[in-house]
Amino acid sequence: MGSAVLGEAISAIRDWSIGRSEAAAGPKATETFGSLVFNDTVQEKRLPKAVYQGLRRTITHGEALEQSMADAIAAAVKDWAVDHGATHYTHWFQPLTGITAEKHDSFLNPTANGKAVAEFSGKELIKGEPDASSFPSGGMRSTFEARGYTAWDPTSAPWLLKSGGAVTLVIPTAFVSWTGEALDKKTPLLRSMEALSKQAVRILRLFGSKTERVVTTCGPEQEYFLIDRYFYLSRPDLINAGRTLFGAKPPKGQELEDQYFGAIPDRVLACMNEVESDLYKVGVPVKTRHNEVAPSQYEIAPVFENANVATDHQMMVMETLKRIAPKYGLSCLLHEKPFAGVNGSGKHLNWSMSDQEGNNLLSPGANTHKNAQFLVFCCAVIQAVNRWQGLLRASIASAGNDHRLGANEAPPAIISIFLGDMLTDILEQLEKGGAKSTKHGGVLDTGVLVLPKLPRDSGDRNRTSPFAFTGNKFEFRAVSSGQSIAYPNIALNIAVTESLDEVATMLERAVAGGKSIEAAVADLLPKLVKQNKRIIFNGNNYSKEWAKEAAKRGLLNLKNTVDSLPQLVTKPTIALFEKYKVLNERELHARYEIMVETYNKTINVEGNLMVLMANRYVLPAALEYQKQVAESVAAVKGAGGKSAEGKKLLGSIVKLTDEFKRRTDKLQKALDHNGSGSAEKHAKHFRDSVVPAMSALRDTSDALESIIPHGVWPLATYREMLFIK
Numbered sequence: 198m199g200s201a202v203l204g205e206a207i208s209a210i211r212d213w214s215i216g217r218s219e220a221a222a223g224p225k226a227t228e229t230f231g232s233l234v235f236n237d238t239v240q241e242k243r244l245p246k247a248v249y250q251g252l253r254r255t256i257t258h259g260e261a262l263e264q265s266m267a268d269a270i271a272a273a274v275k276d277w278a279v280d281h282g283a284t285h286y287t288h289w290f291q292p293l294t295g296i297t298a299e300k301h302d303s304f305l306n307p308t309a310n311g312k313a314v315a316e317f318s319g320k321e322l323i324k325g326e327p328d329a330s331s332f333p334s335g336g337m338r339s340t341f342e343a344r345g346y347t348a349w350d351p352t353s354a355p356w357l358l359k360s361g362g363a364v365t366l367v368i369p370t371a372f373v374s375w376t377g378e379a380l381d382k383k384t385p386l387l388r389s390m391e392a393l394s395k396q397a398v399r400i401l402r403l404f405g406s407k408t409e410r411v412v413t414t415c416g417p418e419q420e421y422f423l424i425d426r427y428f429y430l431s432r433p434d435l436i437n438a439g440r441t442l443f444g445a446k447p448p449k450g451q452e453l454e455d456q457y458f459g460a461i462p463d464r465v466l467a468c469m470n471e472v473e474s475d476l477y478k479v480g481v482p483v484k485t486r487h488n489e490v491a492p493s494q495y496e497i498a499p500v501f502e503n504a505n506v507a508t509d510h511q512m513m514v515m516e517t518l519k520r521i522a523p524k525y526g527l528s529c530l531l532h533e534k535p536f537a538g539v540n541g542s543g544k545h546l547n548w549s550m551s552d553q554e555g556n557n558l559l560s561p562g563a564n565t566h567k568n569a570q571f572l573v574f575c576c577a578v579i580q581a582v583n584r585w586q587g588l589l590r591a592s593i594a595s596a597g598n599d600h601r602l603g604a605n606e607a608p609p610a611i612i613s614i615f616l617g618d619m620l621t622d623i624l625e626q627l628e629k630g631g632a633k634s635t636k637h638g639g640v641l642d643t644g645v646l647v648l649p650k651l652p653r654d655s656g657d658r659n660r661t662s663p664f665a666f667t668g669n670k671f672e673f674r675a676v677s678s679g680q681s682i683a684y685p686n687i688a689l690n691i692a693v694t695e696s697l698d699e700v701a702t703m704l705e706r707a708v709a710g711g712k713s714i715e716a717a718v719a720d721l722l723p724k725l726v727k728q729n730k731r732i733i734f735n736g737n738n739y740s741k742e743w744a745k746e747a748a749k750r751g752l753l754n755l756k757n758t759v760d761s762l763p764q765l766v767t768k769p770t771i772a773l774f775e776k777y778k779v780l781n782e783r784e785l786h787a788r789y790e791i792m793v794e795t796y797n798k799t800i801n802v803e804g805n806l807m808v809l810m811a812n813r814y815v816l817p818a819a820l821e822y823q824k825q826v827a828e829s830v831a832a833v834k835g836a837g838g839k840s841a842e843g844k845k846l847l848g849s850i851v852k853l854t855d856e857f858k859r860r861t862d863k864l865q866k867a868l869d870h871n872g873s874g875s876a877e878k879h880a881k882h883f884r885d886s887v888v889p890a891m892s893a894l895r896d897t898s899d900a901l902e903s904i905i906p907h908g909v910w911p912l913a914t915y916r917e918m919l920f921i922k
Contacts, residue, residue: 226477233281233357234480235274243273255351257553258410262351271322274355275304278366281357286321286366288347291382291681293791297512301365322349322368347372350383353509356479360520369509378784382683385780386505389690392777396697397550397558403704403714404570408552413690415507415549417682418498419514420489420542422530423465425921428913429528433810439532439679440597442807442891443815445899446538447916450492457490462922465495468525472497472517481510491539492919501549504686511682533677534600536915541601542678546685549670550574560669561620569718572627576725577700578671579614581692582664583732585773586612587753587764589664589673592688594761594792596799598677603739608663608675611747611754613734615662621735628726661738691779700725758796759884765789793876800883804868807891811861814911815898819854822905826850850904857897864890
């Protein structure tokens, strides 16, 4: 098929499908996209020209917003919001809790004549004052020190939330204490983006670019489960912990591989459609939806955006999924491992860098081995990951992710980089003094005449790698489904910032000494490759051989959260963050303390919930079935018969029930540990005593579930939750 004919066919199919969907769904998605956002189009229409141009300079060049412009912007935002039915506004921020926060204030102010007018000042737009005392601060704030400030992030456009019949103007903000310390995730993210931009521009200048700003961009793929809400409400563990603490393996799991990319069930598709519709209206550019590997698991993915906007939008995606699902009798599960024995959920963070003209700095181009600028930036990222692998591991550490990493297609805890055959070959050639790779993608002939020849990528994909180069970006696959992408973004940004700083300094010195940029790069790249090649691994990250090889290479293997979090507060890490003014020592320690406490509280909640469910659900069911079998055996005996198999079953049930009670008591004893000491000591106790006791109790419960009749077993089972759609 010729390319022109193929193009016409694709256009016809696209136009037909869009027409069908629009006929069924109403307004065109292209017309509704961004309709509830105070975006560039609305800004240009509603703002005075000078104010609009000043705001654009703030957004595109990072210039400070002049106070004199704030009132004009606030008036325009208020009028626009009120025209859409808004009655309230909120400063929407991301405290150190893992979710977002909002306090709604009305636009209305009463007048002397008993009426009211809608007012909104520049001061109200730019700054809010929520109570900061009840948010986690990691010791930065005392309970009696309540003042905190929210500050508008003008690079992330305000939008309208329509929910429950109310319309609210949402203003994305940063959140800081009265002393100026960051109490949120956005503030250090913006700081890290500024730091990276400054160093990246230095390198681009050497290559002749006149760009003034570089932004990190990302597109996070969100995996999630949708299950029937009836089953969700019947499981105390799903309601309170987000995951099943008990649950026997069903006869059928994901082993037939018939879920991945399969037909999307009607109810699920209807839910997805409304989620996407709502996200389109608020400017979230979601693009992909599909069935994931595990039963009842799905994925939604956006196109790339600036990292701070993508972080806001990612939180909006999670909130929208949770809000819309119940309308279709479903519940959305964002936990990293809601069901044992099948795939957990990740949030693959696709990460790159672009200049202000939109040029992707990690795009290899047609001739990768000749693209010196790409190779410089790529090697800088490789050095950053090699040097700061512990920081990257800590950025995705959580009690939930401990259940996911290294199991069922999730990457392992050992951080390494997959580059693919061609790029690896190029770096190997660089180390030897040149870059003359003969590996190319070429064309893939399917062997079927009617099918077009397909362009072949230069390397295969590696689903086991935690950090993989995927054509024009790096994919951080170890990020977990329920977390904000702010921390991994910050960790990547600050690590790469240091590498870019060092590379820029070395290149500038070489050029100042009389070398051409080409000669300076030719001298530098072999050194970078040699110093950092240990982090590159293109093989099977699940193999035992790789774990041994990684240890020989000196790579970290931080298997759990308790092992990982101290990487946040090492002396080198603190020095790194303070050098580039992203977080000071106090702010870093605060985040470490909060993450340790969150781990402790999570395990404590799960452990106590498990004891409750054991005593109030599982044990009564086991005793009831034990009683039924005992009565049956006695009845047979009373009738003069024998029930050898019945006695055997009874003995098995009695043994399992007794073991279950013993293990319940053992878990309770482990939870009752009240030893004095630091949060770190408590975390180690939870890891070493409580978590193993929970695992042992679950094993016994799952064995009981496999023999107790359905009518007696009190909890929704995996075969129901995963397969009734």
